[in-house]
Amino acid sequence: xxxxxxxxxxxxxxxxxxxxxxxxxxxxxxxxxxxxxxxxxxxxxxxxxxxxxxxxxxxxxxxxxxxxxxxxxxxxxxxxxxxxxxxxxxxxxxxxxxxxxxxxxxxxxxxxxxxxxxxxxxxxxxxxxxxxxxxxxxxxxxxxxxxxxxxxxxxxxxxxxxxxxxxxxxxxxxxxxxxxxxxxxxxxxxxxxxxxxxxxxxxxxxxxxxxxxxxxxxxxxxxxxxxxxxxxxxxxxxxxxxxxxxxxxxxxxxxxxxxxxxxxxxxxxxxxxxxxxxxxxxxxxxxxxxxxxxxxxxxxxxxxxxxxxxxxxxxxxxxxxxxxxxxxxxxxxxxxxxxxxxxxxxxxxxxxxxxxxxxxxxxxxxxxxxxxxxxxxxxxxxxxxxxxxxxxxxxxxxxxxxxxxxxxxxxxxxxxxxxxxxxxxxxxxxxxxxxxxxxxxxxxxxxxxxxxxxxxxxxxxxxxxxxxxxxxxxxxxxxxxxxxxxxxxxxxxxxxxxxxxxxxxxxxxxxxxxxxxxxxxxxxxxxxxxxxxxxxxxxxxxxxxxxxxxxxxxxxxxxxxxxxxxxxxxxxxxxxxxxxxxxxxxxxxxxxxxxxxxxxxxxxxxxxxxxxxxxxx
Amino acid sequence: xxxxxxxxxxxxxxxxxxxxxxxxxxxxxxxxxxxxxxxxxxxxxxxxxxxxxxxxxxxxxxxxxxxxxxxxxxxxxxxxxxxxxxxxxxxxxxxxxxxxxxxxxxxxxxxxxxxxxxxxxxxxxxxxxxxxxxxxxxxxxxxxxxxxxxxxxxxxxxxxxxxxxxxxxxxxxxxxxxxxxxxxxxxxxxxxxxxxxxxxxxxxxxxxxxxxxxxxxxxxxxxxxxxxxxxxxxxxxxxxxxxxxxxxxxxxxxxxxxxxxxxxxxxxxxxxxxxxxxxxxxxxxxxxxxxxxxxxxxxxxxxxxxxxxxxxxxxxxxxxxxxxxxxxx
Numbered sequence: 035x036x037x038x039x040x041x042x043x044x045x046x047x048x049x050x051x052x053x054x055x056x057x058x059x060x061x062x063x064x065x066x067x068x069x070x071x072x073x074x075x076x077x078x079x080x081x082x083x084x085x086x087x088x089x090x091x092x093x094x095x096x097x098x099x100x101x102x103x104x105x106x107x108x109x110x111x112x113x114x115x116x117x118x119x120x121x122x123x124x125x126x127x128x129x130x131x132x133x134x135x136x137x138x139x140x141x142x143x144x145x146x147x148x149x150x151x152x153x154x155x156x157x158x159x160x161x162x163x164x165x166x167x168x169x170x171x172x173x174x175x176x177x178x179x180x181x182x183x184x185x186x187x188x189x190x191x192x193x194x195x196x197x198x199x200x201x202x203x204x205x206x207x208x209x210x211x212x213x214x215x216x217x218x219x220x221x222x223x224x225x226x227x228x229x230x231x232x233x234x235x236x237x238x239x240x241x242x243x244x245x246x247x248x249x250x251x252x253x254x255x256x257x258x259x260x261x262x263x264x265x266x267x268x269x270x271x272x273x274x275x276x277x278x279x280x281x282x283x284x285x286x287x288x289x290x291x292x293x294x295x296x297x298x299x300x301x302x303x304x305x306x307x308x309x310x311x312x313x314x315x316x317x318x319x320x321x322x323x324x325x326x327x328x329x330x331x332x333x334x335x336x337x338x339x340x341x342x343x344x345x346x347x348x349x350x351x352x353x354x355x356x357x358x359x360x361x362x363x364x365x366x367x368x369x370x371x372x373x374x375x376x377x378x379x380x381x382x383x384x385x386x387x388x389x390x391x392x393x394x395x396x397x398x399x400x401x402x403x404x405x406x407x408x409x410x411x412x413x414x415x416x417x418x419x420x421x422x423x424x425x426x427x428x429x430x431x432x433x434x435x436x437x438x439x440x441x442x443x444x445x446x447x448x449x450x451x452x453x454x455x456x457x458x459x460x461x462x463x464x465x466x467x468x469x470x471x472x473x474x475x476x477x478x479x480x481x482x483x484x485x486x487x488x489x490x491x492x493x494x495x496x497x498x499x500x501x502x503x504x505x506x507x508x509x510x511x512x513x514x515x516x517x518x519x520x521x522x523x524x525x526x527x528x529x530x531x532x533x534x535x536x537x538x539x540x541x542x543x544x545x546x547x548x549x550x551x552x553x554x555x556x557x558x559x560x561x562x563x564x565x566x567x568x569x570x571x572x573x574x575x576x577x578x579x580x581x582x583x584x585x586x587x588x589x590x591x592x593x594x595x596x597x598x599x600x601x602x603x604x605x606x607x608x609x610x611x612x613x614x615x616x617x618x619x620x621x622x623x624x625x626x627x628x629x630x631x632x633x634x635x636x637x638x639x640x641x642x643x644x645x646x647x648x649x650x651x
Numbered sequence: 652x653x654x655x656x657x658x659x660x661x662x663x664x665x666x667x668x669x670x671x672x673x674x675x676x677x678x679x680x681x682x683x684x685x686x687x688x689x690x691x692x693x694x695x696x697x698x699x700x701x702x703x704x705x706x707x708x709x710x711x712x713x714x715x716x717x718x719x720x721x722x723x724x725x726x727x728x729x730x731x732x733x734x735x736x737x738x739x740x741x742x743x744x745x746x747x748x749x750x751x752x753x754x755x756x757x758x759x760x761x762x763x764x765x766x767x768x769x770x771x772x773x774x775x776x777x778x779x780x781x782x783x784x785x786x787x788x789x790x791x792x793x794x795x796x797x798x799x800x801x802x803x804x805x806x807x808x809x810x811x812x813x814x815x816x817x818x819x820x821x822x823x824x825x826x827x828x829x830x831x832x833x834x835x836x837x838x839x840x841x842x843x844x845x846x847x848x849x850x851x852x853x854x855x856x857x858x859x860x861x862x863x864x865x866x867x868x869x870x871x872x873x874x875x876x877x878x879x880x881x882x883x884x885x886x887x888x889x890x891x892x893x894x895x896x897x898x899x900x901x902x903x904x905x906x907x908x909x910x911x912x913x914x915x916x917x918x919x920x921x922x923x924x925x926x927x928x929x930x931x932x933x934x935x936x937x938x939x940x941x942x943x944x945x946x947x948x949x950x951x952x953x954x955x956x957x958x959x960x961x962x963x964x965x966x967x968x969x970x971x972x973x974x975x976x977x978x979x980x
Contacts, residue, residue, distance in 0.1 A: 059865075102742055105754075114758035142785065146742055149781075159743035159769060162754055187828050190706060251862050260854040270706025270847040274858055427744070430754055431808040450761030507829075530827065 036217055037228040038079040039235050041072050042210045043201035050194045050304055051076060052235075055084070055130075055172050056242045057283040061193025061276055062151055062173030064136070064308070071198040073176040077132050080174075082225075083236050087172070090126040092133045092147065098160075099426060101143055105161035107428055111453040118163055123150050126171045133175035137184045138563045147173070148191045161427070182559040183523055190269070193276040194301075195308035242286040249282045251293045258295055262302045266310035277305035418459040425460040432459035469506045469568045470524065470560060471497070474553045476575035476611070477514040478544035486611045486635070487540045490574045493609060493638050497572065498531050510534060511556065513549030515542030516583055520556065546579035546624075547591040554599050561603070570605045573630070576612040577620030589620070596627035606630030609638070670868035673875035674715040675882055677708065678857045679848045686841045686951050687716050688882075689930045690777075690819050691734070692889045696926050697840025698798075698820035700783075700831070700955060707847045708857075709823040713779050716821075719879055721887040737773040737818070739780045739790075745807075748790055752808040765812040770803045773818040783822035784829045791835055794820070798838050840923035842955035885934070893933040902928065902940050905979075909949060912975045913968075915956045923952045946976060 041048065047065050054063040065073045081089045092101065103121035110116055123131070123146070131151075136144060150156045154170040175192065177184060189195070201207055217224040259281070263274040281297045288297070418429040437457040444452040473494055481487045494510075501508050508531055510522035521534045550573070557569050579588040599606070606628045610621035613636060625632035677684060686699045701709045713736065720734035739748065750768035757763060769778075770793075780786060786794075797803050803816040820839065824831060836842065848854050864871040906924045913920070927948035932940035953968055 098742060110754060110758065114755060116754050142741070145782070145785065157738050157740045159740055159747040161744060162746050162751055162766060164747060164769075185828070187825055250866075253859055256855045256858045256862075257851070260851055260858060264849075264851070264854070269704045271708065271854065271857055271861075272706030274854065275706075275861055278858060278862055429808070430752055430757065434757060434809075449758050451758055453758070 035079055035082050035221075035225075036075050037225060037232050038076065038083045039231045040213050040217075040224075040228050041076055041079070042213065043203065043206040044072055044076065044198055046304070047073075047076055047196045047198050050196045051080065051174065052239055052242075053280055053283040053287065053301070053304075054174065054194060055080070055087075055239055056286055057246055057279060058151075058170065058172040060279045060283060061191065061272075062148075062175060064189070064192040064195040065174070065176040065198055066179055066195065067176075067198030068178055068180055068200065071200055073178075073198060074134060077130075077134075077174050077176065080130060083232055084239065088126075088129045090122055090129060090131050090171075092122060092131065092139065092143075094135055094138050096122070096139075096143060097426065098143065098146075101146060102156065102158060102160065103167075105163060105428070107425070107458070111458075114449045116163060118158070118165060118167075120167070123147065123156055123169050124167050127167075127169050129171055131171045131173050133173070135177055135181070136175040136188075137177040137179070137182045140564075141185065141188065144188055148188065152191070182563055185524070189308050190272055192308065194280060194304040196304060197307070238287070241289075242283070245286040245289070245291070246283065248291050249285045249293065250291065251278055251282055255293060255295055255298060258298050262298070263306055263309075266306045268306055268309040269311060270309075273306050273309040277302060280305050417462045419462050421458060421460040425458050427461045429459050429461045433457050469570055470509065471501050471506050472509045472511060472553055472557065472569065472571045473497070474549055474571055474573045474575075475510070475512045475538065476544060476546065476549070476573075477512045477538050477540045477542075478578075478580075479514075479541050480544060480576055480578050481540050481611060486576070486613060487538075489635055490609070490611050491535055491538070493635060494535060494572075494574065495532060496638075498535070509556065511549070511553055512538055513545055513552070514540070516545050516548065516581060518545070518549050518552040520552075524560070543581035544575070544579050544588075545581050545583060546575060546577065547588065547595045548583050549575075550592065550595045550599055554595070554602065557602065557604055568605070570607065572607045572609060573624070573628075574609045574611055574635075575621055575624075576610065576618075577608075577622070577624045578612075578618060579620070592624065593627050596624055600627060600629045607633060609633045609635055611635045670864075670872050671718055672711050672715050672864055673872055673879055674712070674719045675878040676860050676864070676871070676875050677712055677715070678860065679850075679853050680708065680712065680845060682951065683709075683712060683843045683845055685931075685934075685947075686843050687712065687821070688719075688886060688934070689841070689927060689951075690821075691716070691720050691886045692930045692933055693893060693926060694734075694819055695817075696819075696930060697923055698822075698838070699951075700836055700839035700842040701821070701823040701845055702826050702842060702955075703823075703845030704825065704827070704847060707845045709845055710781055713777075713781075713821050713823065717777060719882045719886065721883050721890065734819075735776045736779050737769060737776045739769050739773075739778060739786075741780075741782055741785050743769065743790070745789060745793070749793060749803060749805050749807070750810075750812065751805070752810045763809055765805065765810050767814070770797055770816040770818075771814055774814070774816045776818055778818040778820050780820070780822045782824060782828070783835075784824040784826075784831045791832060795835055795838060836955040837917070837919060839955065840919075841927065841951040843951060844954055888936070889930070889933040892936055893930065895938055896929045896932045897939055898925070898929060899939070902945070905942065905945055909945060909975055913949070913953050913957065913971060915953060920952055920956050924948050927952055942976070942979060946972060 038048065047063075047067075050063040050065070054060050065076070067073050078089065080087065099121065101121050101123055103124055104119055106117045106119035109119075131147065133139060133144065133147060146156075150169045151171065151173045154168065155166055156169045158165050158167065173192075201210065213224075256278070259274045259277045263277065266273070268274070277298065278293075280301045281293045284297045284301050285291070285293045290297075418432040433453060434451065436459060437451055437453045440454075440457070441452060444454070446452045475490065475494065477487070481490065498508060507524045508522065509520065509524050510531055511518060511520050513519070521538070522531050553571055553573075557571065560567065560569060577592075579592040582588040582591050584591065606625075608621050608625035608628065608630045610619075610625075610632065612618065612621060612634075622632060624630075674684075683699075683701060686701075690696050690699060701713070703709050717734050717736045746768065748769050750766055750771055753764040753766035756766075780794075797816050798818075798820055801815060801817045803814055805812045822831075822839065848857060860871075903925060906928065907921055910921045910924060924945065928940045928944040931944040931947055932938075935944075937944075949972055950968070953972075957968060
């Protein structure tokens with residue numbers, strides 16, 4: 035194992051880990067970085083640094099039972115007593131808990147771990163057992179942001195977060211090699227050479243731990259912490275609390291008994307950057323900065339719309355004001371211009387409940403959640419079965435029914451019933467999981483004509499409401515002008531989606547291939563984490579691709595990527611926004627290549643009987 | 652030597668060496684505190700749903716609530732004596748929530764016996780569900796049924812049993828992580844929207860108290876002892892006063908009118924409005940509830956009930972309320 039102190043160029047991560055060891059109450063250290071930035075090397079080397087600390091690794095596929103603990107059923111059938119068999123959280127008490135690839139873990143389990151870290155205790159109410167056990171550990175997590183994001187509410191709960199960039203200084207790169215090569219040649223010798231440094235670091239950590247209880251935080255410095263936190267626009271109070279705790283640990287690390295302003299400033303980025311929002315406090319979320327410069331011809335219109343929004347206090351009035359303003363100017367738009375459209379009322383959601391092919395076969399109604407076999411042993415019990423391997427959730431009723439007729443000739447000891455392994459039955463569970471809906475919206479200039487964007491927004495809003503009622507998660511992705519933006523990563527909050535939706539600006543070219551390609555990448559990332567969750571992509575576009583980022587023919591490129599997309603385990607709906615007499619029907623072609631269900635925006639008006647048209651094949 | 656971090660247990664939210672953060676040491680969040688206290692004044696009020704952004708002390712306030720509950724029985728309420736906070740963790744399994752077969756009894760004595768679950772423990776207490784929006788659907792269904800009927804009927808694992816289960820339901824959630832089903836949010840008499848303090852002075856005060864509590868929880872709690880006792884006495888007084896608050900015809904009329912003005916469906920809102928108004932009057936020791944009580948009650952009764960609930964915004968509620976008050980004046 036490579037020594038902790040021999041890692042080069044990751045001083046920030048090393049410091050965060052040390053502080054979190056000195057005072058685990060900081061709330062954990064999250065290391066973010068791409069492959070090969072020594073994330074896991076650092077974490078694993080902690081075990082050598084502090085031999086008394088064991089590292090408990092939470093694997094990606096861990097079950098709730100494994101993490102939280104459960105009934106020791108072997109003991110139950112042998113002795114007739116219900117005994118708790120501890121899980122990983124209970125074992126990690128007093129040690130280090132490591133969440134590798136925390137962004138790929140099931141969110142519920144991450145919640146459970148973070149709760150335990152915050153409370154120092156786990157309330158266990160499962161398997162007929164009710165107990166609480168102490169659970170205090172130093173939490174360390176790592177993730178590669180390229181493989182998927184961590185939701186902001188989970189991110190917020192980590193005390194410190196360090197962005198580990200690749201080492202780019204040539205001298206440091208050389209030094210890495212200079213250390214790595216001898217380590218690989220003769221690890222034992224290398225460790226020997228570093229032992230002294232490692233030992234003194236370990237002593238420093240232990241001394242700092244002991245000093246922690248004496249470190250004082252002067253009241254006059256609280257304002258500094260609060261000021262830094264508000265300046266970054268951190269929501270809630272966790273930022274400044276973590277900052278103060280970290281500053282205390284840092285003071286202990288420097289051998290001081292009091293925190294100074296320098297300590298706070300030194301550690302501020304660790305505690306605040308991942309909680310920062312780009313939005314100023316108390317202001318409604320601004321439209322994401324799509325226009326890059328003020329010389330942008332459309333930015334004046336955008337600013338104007340923003341100003342009128344800010345002027346009106348009532349949000350409803352605000353929208354009306356914005357919408358009417360846009361209506362009056364829409365006819366004079368030129369393609370390069372940028373504008374926000376209001377949301378038209380009266381649209382119904384395109385049907386998305388089943389894959390379009392299912393619906394064609396069965397005529398099934400929308401509104402059914404997908405039923406999948408529950409991965410985590412949750413969901414309603416529906417019957418029971420003989421377990422394969424280790425049983426997950428034992429159905430004692432069914433097990434007793436199996437055991438009772440076979441009692442003859444069994445030795446019961448002092449129990450009334452003798453249960454053997456072959457009698458054990460487990461619950462078969464059916465969980466309902468929501469789907470993921472990705473709204474992929476074309477916000478190019480051509481969408482501006484004839485209030486198409488307002489209509490599309492109306493339709494998306496209807497779909498969002500529908501998604502909310504069915505507990506689906508939604509993501510919102512917008513493409514225009516050679517770029518794609520993920521406005522809303524997976525969320526269940528329709529409020530947020532609606533707000534963002536209102537503020538989508540329109541204008542510029544149509545990079546359709548890029549949009550579909552980025553949507554595919556996004557879906558693949560999700561599939562890596564939750565393979566069982568169905569994903570449905572709703573593309574809102576007129577299909578008029580007119581720009582390519584690779585220099586190919588935009589239309590050919592689009593159709594190619596559609597073919598690739600059709601092979602993925604995804605389902606699509608194309609909502610054609612084209613209106614008017616002269617139609618190119620490009621969206622229809624795209625739908626064809628995507629094997630997508632096809633709708634025309636104008637058919638989705640409420641109470642229109644045509645809204646259920648089955649797409650032509 | 653085993654690696655122990657005991658001396659640095661600064662991260663404890665729930666308690667610090669056995670000490671809970673005092674309710675009276677909370678800074679700001681007036682409406683949240685009032686909503687919680689009203690449920691102590693009238694334990695049959697119907698619970699609170701606390702919605703708010705992350706890290707705003709939602710859980711802290713609920714956990715410290717039981718400390719200020721009077722130990723004398725409330726008249727007419729389900730609470731037999733001082734309240735406890737019974738927690739329903741999101742990871743709980745159905746058998747522990749509703750109760751199930753007592754396995755030890757079955758194996759050792761060959762008897763099928765009912766082992767009570769959380770719903771039994773919560774009878775007459777505060778049932779607290781942190782992150783209630785993350786609760787499994789089937790547990791939400793159970794909560795809905797039981798809170799509607801006040802009885803938990805158990806038919807599972809070959810055990811039939813029923814027991815009363817009436818509780819003050821308190822749930823917290825962060826709307827960013829997903830909304831609550833409307834049927835469930837409608838079960839809560841009150842809802843409050845919690846935001847982090849933006850006032851610099853308040854933020855500093857929050858931080859100061861938090862750090863002081865972590866450094867010496869015992870001294871911190873001792874410091875607030877008399878304030879806690881005063882608050883308990885005030886709740887007790889309001890409880891005793893509540894039966895004397897006159898629930899007259901005009902008040903009922905006004906409440907019904909306001910409910911219609913707010914276009915809220917169903918009668919649950921009307922009932923909550925009246926009960927909350929009365930409890931508020933009792934806290935103020937006013938025998939005649941007034942329009943001010945009704946307006947304050949409305950701020951807590953309607954946030955989760957307006958039509959199209961997930962899409963409403965708080966300011967719209969305030970606007971509608973102002974409109975009604977102007978009309979009355």
